[in-house]
Amino acid sequence: MTASEPTILATSGGHRAGGRTMVSFGGLVHHAVELSGVHGRRPRVMYVGTAIGDAEHFTARMHEAGRVAGFDLTPLQLFPMPNLDDVEGTVLEQDVIWVMGGSVANLLAVWRVHGLDDVFRRAWEAGVVLSGVSAGSICWFRGGTTDSFGPELRPLTNALGLLPYGNGVHYDTDAGRRPLVHRLVADGTLPETHCSDDGVGLVYRGTKLVEAVTEVPGKGAYVVARQGDSAVEERIEPRPLFR
Template sequence: MPAEQPTILATSGGLKPGTRTRLEFDRLLHHAVELSGVSGRAPKVTHIGTAAGDQRAFNSEMDEAARLAGFDFSHLNLFTMPNHADPEAHVLDQDVVWVNGGSVVNLLAVWRAHGLENILHKAWQSGVVLAGVSAGSICWFQGGTTDSFGPELRAVTNGLAFLPFANGVHYDSEERRRPLVHRLVADGTLGETHCTDDGVGLVYHGTELVEAVTEVPGKGAYIVTASEGADGAVEERLEPRYLG
């Protein structure tokens, strides 16, 4: 049962430390499943870990978290070759695609080499919920800020652009993120930029931002746009709905 409309959940969260396992799925990842509308069976969720090089040890930790959550869970690995003979058929058979963090620059290059950009767009249009954290959030937008090139944050501007905005992640936990977003919006490198504190997600139906949600009370989401003010950018805070 696909989502009723193309849906993206772009987050700076979704995972938390486990009690008997190293990781558990937090409320944002569960919300991605809710957005898919699946009921009456285990939700089909595939994890794409390209941004961190498809680490098999991390995949195993995600498998344990999925077992606790009761998900029908799988991985789409691209290193050293795709682990599915037909990646498109695999992705289209899912309720949710969850993309984890790492290097968004490397993720985009590898996805394009394997034609995954078109596959994911088709899945999105078909009602498969696209979701993810950090690099797995930025990828759906026109661009954002990244440490893919090194410790000094830089702009990335060649995202998939399913959403006609830029994206700022880890807005409250990495002190250089906010001023760089403001500077890049002010000089026109990035357009309107949608940002999330850690633990916050943004829900889009089609290309419309419809809601901010959070798994951590008190956190915020933000829209940064160009202005004629002192620093050339203005920031509007959005109050997320708590998923607790």
């Protein structure tokens, strides 16, 4: 079972501390599974930790979170070499791809070396739900704001471009994100940009934003568009996913 059309859930959340585990999956990860339409068996979820260098301790934590959630979780690791004999075949067998945050610039470089940019496009077209948090959100868009290059936020404009927008993550918790997004949209560095507060996800069917959802009360999503030489922001109220 795959989604009925190309689907992306781009988020600024999805993880939290578990009751008996270091990490558990929040409402956003569960919603990615729901979007896939899987039923009658354990969901197949691929965890991609490229943006944090495939840190083994976090892969172990995600395995445990997957066990508790009832998922069959497969990690895709690229350091020091791919851990799968058939990367594309395994990706296409998944219901959901969940991409961890970290360095989106490094993630994109490593993915391109291994041809993952093309693999994930084919998976998206086949109905595998693409999702993730922070760097795992920005990667699906044309670009966004990132601290991949140092503590000062900078624009990134060479992401995969499956979605023809910019993406602003951690919009309410990192004070530099909102003003930089506005400046980059106003001067044309980024196209119309879709932004999420922490705990919020943006749902796309094809390339259309169809809904914002949240696992945290009181949060928002935003569309920032160019108007003349300035940027204007529209707030979107997310639908709650409280679990």
